[in-house]
Amino acid sequence: MTGWQEFLLSRPDVSGGELCAAGTRIPVTVILDTLAEGATKDEILASYPSLCLDHINAALSYAAELAHEERLVPIKTV
Numbered sequence: 001m002t003g004w005q006e007f008l009l010s011r012p013d014v015s016g017g018e019l020c021a022a023g024t025r026i027p028v029t030v031i032l033d034t035l036a037e038g039a040t041k042d043e044i045l046a047s048y049p050s051l052c053l054d055h056i057n058a059a060l061s062y063a064a065e066l067a068h069e070e071r072l073v074p075i076k077t078v
Helices: 028-036 041-047 053-069
Strands: 008-010 019-021
Touching: 008 053, 019 028, 019 053, 028 041, 028 053, 041 053
Parallel strands: none
Antiparallel strands: 008 019
16 A cells, blocks of 8 residues: 555545545544454445545655654553
Protein backbone atom coordinates (compact mmCIF):
# COMPACT_ATOMS: atom_id res chain seq x y z
CA MET A 1 0.00 0.00 0.00
CA THR A 2 1.13 3.53 -0.69
CA GLY A 3 1.06 6.34 1.86
CA TRP A 4 -2.15 7.26 3.64
CA GLN A 5 -2.19 10.65 1.90
CA GLU A 6 -3.50 9.04 -1.29
CA PHE A 7 -6.66 7.83 0.45
CA LEU A 8 -7.36 10.53 3.06
CA LEU A 9 -8.20 14.15 2.32
CA SER A 10 -9.12 17.31 4.18
CA ARG A 11 -11.19 19.95 2.39
CA PRO A 12 -12.79 22.99 4.04
CA ASP A 13 -16.07 22.37 2.18
CA VAL A 14 -16.38 18.72 3.30
CA SER A 15 -17.23 17.76 6.90
CA GLY A 16 -15.93 21.06 8.24
CA GLY A 17 -12.42 20.36 7.05
CA GLU A 18 -12.04 17.11 9.00
CA LEU A 19 -9.72 14.52 7.52
CA CYS A 20 -11.98 12.14 5.56
CA ALA A 21 -11.71 9.10 3.37
CA ALA A 22 -11.04 10.55 -0.08
CA GLY A 23 -14.15 10.83 -2.22
CA THR A 24 -16.46 10.49 0.81
CA ARG A 25 -17.73 12.56 3.71
CA ILE A 26 -16.67 9.90 6.22
CA PRO A 27 -14.21 11.30 8.78
CA VAL A 28 -11.16 9.27 9.72
CA THR A 29 -12.29 9.56 13.34
CA VAL A 30 -15.45 7.60 12.49
CA ILE A 31 -13.39 4.83 10.89
CA LEU A 32 -10.98 4.65 13.84
CA ASP A 33 -13.74 4.86 16.47
CA THR A 34 -15.64 2.06 14.74
CA LEU A 35 -12.53 -0.13 14.71
CA ALA A 36 -11.87 0.69 18.36
CA GLU A 37 -15.42 -0.41 19.21
CA GLY A 38 -14.57 -3.84 17.80
CA ALA A 39 -16.02 -3.71 14.29
CA THR A 40 -14.17 -5.68 11.66
CA LYS A 41 -13.01 -4.13 8.42
CA ASP A 42 -15.70 -6.11 6.59
CA GLU A 43 -18.40 -4.77 8.92
CA ILE A 44 -17.22 -1.21 8.32
CA LEU A 45 -17.24 -1.73 4.55
CA ALA A 46 -20.79 -3.10 4.79
CA SER A 47 -21.91 -0.12 6.90
CA TYR A 48 -20.21 2.47 4.70
CA PRO A 49 -20.46 1.34 1.06
CA SER A 50 -18.54 4.39 -0.18
CA LEU A 51 -15.43 3.19 1.68
CA CYS A 52 -12.87 0.75 0.33
CA LEU A 53 -10.31 -1.31 2.19
CA ASP A 54 -7.59 1.18 1.24
CA HIS A 55 -9.46 3.91 3.17
CA ILE A 56 -9.50 1.80 6.34
CA ASN A 57 -5.85 0.82 6.01
CA ALA A 58 -4.93 4.46 5.37
CA ALA A 59 -6.79 5.53 8.52
CA LEU A 60 -4.80 2.97 10.52
CA SER A 61 -1.54 4.13 8.95
CA TYR A 62 -2.43 7.74 9.77
CA ALA A 63 -3.18 6.83 13.39
CA ALA A 64 0.08 4.90 13.67
CA GLU A 65 2.02 7.85 12.29
CA LEU A 66 0.39 10.18 14.82
CA ALA A 67 1.25 7.79 17.65
CA HIS A 68 4.89 7.81 16.58
CA GLU A 69 5.00 11.61 16.38
CA GLU A 70 3.23 12.37 19.64
CA ARG A 71 4.54 11.76 23.08
CA LEU A 72 1.93 9.51 24.59
CA VAL A 73 0.99 9.77 28.25
CA PRO A 74 2.05 6.56 29.98
CA ILE A 75 -0.71 4.46 31.47
CA LYS A 76 -0.36 4.20 35.22
CA THR A 77 -0.11 0.62 36.37
CA VAL A 78 -1.14 -0.56 39.81
